[in-house]
Amino acid sequence: MKLVVLGLSLSSSWGNGHATTYRSLLRAFAARGHEVLFLERDVPWYGGRNRDLAEPDFCRLAFYDDLAGLDGFRGEVAAADAVVVGSYVPEGRAVGAWAQGHARGVAAFYDIDTPVTVAALERGDCEYLAPELIPGYALYLSFTGGPMLGRLAEEFGSPGPRALYCCVDEGRYRPWTGEKRFDLSYLGTYSDDRQPVLERLLIEPARRAPHLSFCVAGPQYPATIDWPANVTRFEHVGPADHPEFYGVSRFTLNVTRADMVRAGWSPSVRLFEAAACGTPIISDPWDGQGEIFRDGRDILVARDGDAVLGALTRMGEAERSALGAAGRARLLEAHTAGHRAAELEGYIAEAGLR
CATH class of the missing domain: 3.40.50.2000 (Glycogen Phosphorylase B;)
Known part of the structure; x- marks a missing residue:
């Protein structure tokens, strides 16, 4: 598969848990033989000394300055098997509309903060997701499972709510043998x-x-x-x-x-x-x-x-x-990254058949 992800950050783990999640998931997804392009808004607080993964070895990382800068990636989005827009992406409403407008494969929303998002949608002040965009995402990949998946379908019209819990790269996170502090x-x-x-x-x-x-x-x-x-x-x-x-x-x-x-x-x-x-x-x-x-x-x-x-x-x-x-x-x-990558692959394949 060819996957394009528009996420909050892959390059910087400063003050956010998104980067750690994307790194483990996409590394495992690429290990399954897939090609990944990650598009990240270039913002000063994730740059400089706070950018701790400028050149990932498991995917291509590219930056854009503003919404107009995304147009340079229009062809790659159109050619992708799936395009994933993440929660908390700057100007996420406009980014989501742009992605849905140009994606020919599966369009998905990846929510790392689902309860926070739903609460904001109910208040009418969610900055990165509009209610009218949800039916246009074939998949709503949610960090939250359980009854929340039913709510996403029934109250917000999601055609494909699926739990995609966070995960970890078990090869990089291993038991420590040193002294306890x-x-x-x-x-x-x-x-x-x-x-x-x-x-x-x-x-x-x-x-x-x-x-x-x-x-x-x-x-x-x-x-x-x-x-x-x-x-x-x-x-x-x-x-x-x-x-x-x-x-x-x-x-x-x-x-x-x-x-x-x-x-x-x-x-x-x-x-x-x-x-x-x-x-x-x-x-x-x-x-x-x-x-x-x-x-x-x-x-x-x-x-x-x-x-x-x-x-x-x-x-x-x-x-x-x-x-x-x-x-x-x-x-x-x-709960390893390998488990989640396999789940993501299956969800995309399933949505592509609908």
Whole structure:
């Protein structure tokens, strides 16, 4: 197949999880013998030192300056078997209309933030997707499964809503054999809706257990946050360093955005990354989680700081290691980039026959 993707970013992982997702998925898709062109809007905040993959070896990466700049790729879009437009693409409404107008193969929308998108559509202020575009996408590839797929079909007229959960390249994310530095870590960009959960499940336990070590990595955290002395802060950890980040942590925390908790069936890419590294995960609860990782066997679900501190202080090393190994085994069973690439290939082939 020839695939063209218009996504938020492939070249820069700074402050977004899209790049990590696209890299693992498209690398695996190309490994199946397919040709991929990724078109990225050239914006200053993803350029310069923040551009950590300027020349991928698994696809062709090209930049465009504005909507007029897309016209130079009109022929390649027309010749592609499938054209995928991602969520949060700058001027995504216009980009989507342009893609649908020129695509002769399957036109698809890839939503890495489905509950956020649907909430914005309901409010009438979604900047990257218009309701009238949804029926024109033969596929609506969603990071969220479960009941959300029915809503996309029934309320928004999608002819092909399909779950395409995030994934990880298990060859690049592997268990770490070095020493542990942190009892509990968290990796994620600041968001208002996640912060109360981070306070409850990491910052409060850190205050209550000054003898333990914690770490929070990610950009955009306000200077007004009162970090306990035993919480180490990193402004940014690039994808190449994620395995080590997880590896030096006895446990890592997964915190889910509020819209995704309400929708359920919305696993984050950080969840899969940590599992691939064999790092035991403590997660906030959400519906559908048991279909991804089993509570108490592959992952621990915590509703408050007491549950977090119980895991950190009472779980023995053998039990902790077994939990991490079980999480990795589950990842290898169903959630690798290879699994997702095969699903994407099948969805495109199916839509092409309709």
